[in-house]
Amino acid sequence: MLEKIDELLVEVSNFSSVNKDEIEQFRIKFNGKKGILNDIFAKFKEVPNEQKKEFGQKINTLKQAVESKLDELKNATSSNIILEKEDLTRPGFPSELGTRHxxxxxxxxxxxxxxxxxxxxxxxxxxxxxxxxxxxxxxxxxxxxxxxxxxxxxxxxxxxxxxxxxxxxxxxxxxxxxxxxxxxxxxxxxxxxxxxxxxxxxxxxxxxxxxxxxxxxxxxxxxxxxxxxxxxxxxxxxxxxxxxxxxxxxxxxxxxxxxxxxxxxxxxxxxxxxxxxxxxxxxxxxxxxxxxxxxxxxxxxxxxxxxxxxxxxxxxxxxxxxxxxxxxxxxxxxxx
The missing domain is CATH 3.30.930.10 (Bira Bifunctional Protein; Domain 2)
Structure with missing residues (x-):
């Protein structure tokens, strides 16, 4: 089980996208009601007592990694949306309005x-x-x-x-x-x-x-x-x-x-x-x-x-x- 969590940590670390649909699928996969984190927390009670401490630390590490990744993706997507709305052909400095001669x-x-x-x-x-x-x-x-x-x-x-x-x-x-x-x-x-x-x-x-x-x-x-x-x-x-x-x-x-x-x-x-x-x-x-x-x-x-x-x-x-x-x-x- 610990090896599975390590694999999930690598997967989270390597995931990258600016596509809203792909990011939403990633969120559901890990943080959804039937997602991986809820499934792992449900299995926590089956873990032997001598392994609970190490297992709990690994689960928290995975949870924090997922939350950090989602925040990172959200910020990147927001920046991209702003850039899409900006007119990149506009001059770098505001143009002053003229007057009638x-x-x-x-x-x-x-x-x-x-x-x-x-x-x-x-x-x-x-x-x-x-x-x-x-x-x-x-x-x-x-x-x-x-x-x-x-x-x-x-x-x-x-x-x-x-x-x-x-x-x-x-x-x-x-x-x-x-x-x-x-x-x-x-x-x-x-x-x-x-x-x-x-x-x-x-x-x-x-x-x-x-x-x-x-x-x-x-x-x-x-x-x-x-x-x-x-x-x-x-x-x-x-x-x-x-x-x-x-x-x-x-x-x-x-x-x-x-x-x-x-x-x-x-x-x-x-x-x-x-x-x-x-x-x-x-x-x-x-x-x-x-x-x-x-x-x-x-x-x-x-x-x-x-x-x-x-x-x-x-x-x-x-x-x-x-x-x-x-x-x-x-x-x-x-x-x-």
């Missing part, structure tokens, strides 16, 4: 304002052809106004370029749609300019276009008045005569920022006025280029640089910060 924050706010008065959003390609970027906008080849926009041309094809304004989106939309038209065209534009604290070769524009019967300059002014009041909380504006090839008459729009602080004096150069956009009535030549009846329809257009608006709203002095993705800067907008 200030350009997107302001762009979305501008879109919301104009959507509230009926404007829809239109999109177009960043790589354009000469017709949509220049010629259709009353800028034929060799027109001196082309020099106002230093263009990135594709070297292998001089007719293909990176768009210099989102007005090209308006041309594409008018080619495919008849009035009434009321759209916004936000997006990136590219100009071959030196990078500094006030300018960049990449920036963002948002342009608006409204074409319908009997649209007047007064309608344009009222739209801009509404926009500046909603975005800046400032309703005093002025419109100065200007020149754009695709609008006639044309104007620059200034908003009265005020002179309430030293910063106000600096950004307005002591005048209290800030230029925010260009605008004007759509030139009849542009309407004819997209097969819209210029005798029946009229319209206005406006455009602004989003970076400039962001710099005004958040008092930022360097446009390069928008493209460097410095976490210290971006984290300041986490609550917006």
């Amino acid at each position: 200030p350009i997107n924050l302001v762009k979305n706010r501008i879109i919301e304002i104009f959507k509230s008065i009926g404007f829809a959003v239109a999109d177009g390609p960043e790589i354009e052809d000469d017709w949509h970027n220049f010629t259709a906008l009353n800028l034929p080849e060799y027109h001196p106004a082309r020099d106002m926009q230093d263009t990135f041309f594709i070297e292998t094809n001089p007719d293909i370029l990176l768009r210099t304004h989102t007005s090209s989106v308006q041309i594409r939309y008018m080619e495919e749609n008849q009035p009434p038209i009321r759209i916004l065209s936000p997006g990136r534009v590219f100009r071959n300019e030196a990078i500094s604290s006030r300018s960049h070769c990449i920036f963002h524009q948002i342009e608006g276009l409204y074409i319908d019967e009997n649209v007047s300059f007064a309608d344009l002014k009222q739209t801009i008045q509404f926009f500046t009041t909603e975005l800046f909380g400032k309703s005093k504006i002025r419109m100065r005569p200007s020149y754009f090839p695709f609008t006639e008459p044309s104007a620059e729009v200034d908003v009265y920022w005020g002179l309430n602080s030293e910063t106000d004096y600096r950004i307005t150069k002591g005048t209290g006025w800030l230029e925010i956009m260009g605008c004007g009535m759509v030139d009849s030549a542009v309407l004819k280029n997209v097969n819209i009846d210029a005798d029946k329809y009229s319209g206005y257009a406006f455009g602004m640089g989003i970076e400039r608006i962001v710099m005004l709203l958040y008092q930022m002095s360097d446009i390069r910060m928008f493209f460097e993705n410095d976490k210290r800067m971006l984290e300041q907008f986490s609550g917006l």
Whole structure:
């Protein structure tokens, strides 16, 4: 009998498994009601008195060995279950959540304002052809106004370029749609300019276009008045005569920022006025280029640089910060 217990001790010691069913079978075999331990304890009374001490010690050794083995197997199984539930493809360190970029924050706010008065959003390609970027906008080849926009041309094809304004989106939309038209065209534009604290070769524009019967300059002014009041909380504006090839008459729009602080004096150069956009009535030549009846329809257009608006709203002095993705800067907008 003692030899049998020694064999069982070896069996217990050698048993190993992470399979739940196999472990349960092992438990039943040794610790079940009809298991080996209960059977051995039942036979204990048949053991001669002179052997009871040695026999009892062996039984206790086997019992402890079984209990230790079951605890060991239970812990190993629990660890394995946890590992199975864990996503082993996750990074070792938690990923920090990002924030919305200030350009997107302001762009979305501008879109919301104009959507509230009926404007829809239109999109177009960043790589354009000469017709949509220049010629259709009353800028034929060799027109001196082309020099106002230093263009990135594709070297292998001089007719293909990176768009210099989102007005090209308006041309594409008018080619495919008849009035009434009321759209916004936000997006990136590219100009071959030196990078500094006030300018960049990449920036963002948002342009608006409204074409319908009997649209007047007064309608344009009222739209801009509404926009500046909603975005800046400032309703005093002025419109100065200007020149754009695709609008006639044309104007620059200034908003009265005020002179309430030293910063106000600096950004307005002591005048209290800030230029925010260009605008004007759509030139009849542009309407004819997209097969819209210029005798029946009229319209206005406006455009602004989003970076400039962001710099005004958040008092930022360097446009390069928008493209460097410095976490210290971006984290300041986490609550917006």
